[in-house]
Amino acid sequence: DTGVSQDPRHKITKRGQNVTFRCDPISEHNRLYWYRQTLGQGPEFLTYFQNEAQLEKSRLLSDRFSAERPKGSFSTLEIQRTEQGDSAMYLCASSLSGAGNHNSPLHFGNGTRLTVT
Amino acid sequence: DQQVKQNSPSLSVQEGRISILNCDYTNSMFDYFLWYKKYPAEGPTFLISISSIKDKNEDGRFTVFLNKSAKHLSLHIVPSQPGDSAVYFCAAPGPLQGGSEKLVFGKGTKLTVNP
Numbered sequence: 220d221t222g223v224s225q226d227p228r229h230k231i232t233k234r235g236q237n238v239t240f241r242c243d244p245i246s247e248h249n250r251l252y253w254y255r256q257t258l259g260q261g262p263e264f265l266t267y268f269q270n271e272a273q274l275e276k277s278r279l280l281s282d283r284f285s286a287e288r289p290k291g292s293f294s295t296l297e298i299q300r301t302e303q304g305d306s307a308m309y310l311c312a313s314s315l316s317g318a319g320n321h322n323s324p325l326h327f328g329n330g331t332r333l334t335v336t
Numbered sequence: 337d338q339q340v341k342q343n344s345p346s347l348s349v350q351e352g353r354i355s356i357l358n359c360d361y362t363n364s365m366f367d368y369f370l371w372y373k374k375y376p377a378e379g380p381t382f383l384i385s386i387s388s389i390k391d392k393n394e395d396g397r398f399t400v401f402l403n404k405s406a407k408h409l410s411l412h413i414v415p416s417q418p419g420d421s422a423v424y425f426c427a428a429p430g431p432l433q434g435g436s437e438k439l440v441f442g443k444g445t446k447l448t449v450n451p
Binding site for chain 2: 223250252254259260261262263264267274275277310312317318324325326327328329330
């Protein structure tokens with residue numbers, strides 16, 4: 220179990236630029252989640268994949284955001300035309316059996332901290 | 337609408353004493369609760385959970401108590417150690433009857449354990 224890996228750890232970009240983050244989940248986990256955390260808040264759900272299918276999206280995920288998990292393994296989160304309000308920690312998590320399964324809590328990566336200047 | 341609330345942003349205790357972190361929820365359909373711990377520059381890590389059919393779950397120094405009638409849970413850490421200093425998040429899934437896979441998190445409580 221090598222844990223959930225996220226890349227890059229930090230990203231500084233100028234407003235209006237596009238950014239892409241990558242997440243590699245724990246290998247046997249078929250469920251993958253993206254969360255966003257801002258200062259003083261808990262993580263907020265963005266979207267969820269089961270294998271390659273994106274099954275749920277939060278209304279926080281505006282049309283500038285897109286997430287993919289093309290082969291059911293790693294995932295990417297792209298933000299187009301970044302805004303200063305997008306500055307946050309973007310967290311990826313994976314799970315074997317889902318958020319409600321008592322034996323399979325979500326395992327989080329260390330996140331990508333995005334700063335939009 | 338904050339369905340999971342942690343009303344104390346911070347808590348400071350002495351090493352060796354008990355730490356009690358509180359969490360309230362509003363949605364009576366939640367049937368499972370988790371606590372996560374987060375160190376700076378790291379992602380949250382799972383700490384302990386409790387099902388709504390129980391009122392207590394214990395794991396070493398960590399015990400979570402659930403009071404369903406009050407919609408309240410608490411995390412007790414005894415004895416507290418300096419390495420416990422972190423932000424603690426209370427979370428609940430779903431509610432899954434609505435088909436949601438998301439975890440709903442509170443805002444967190446920053447615990448500082450002083451040597």
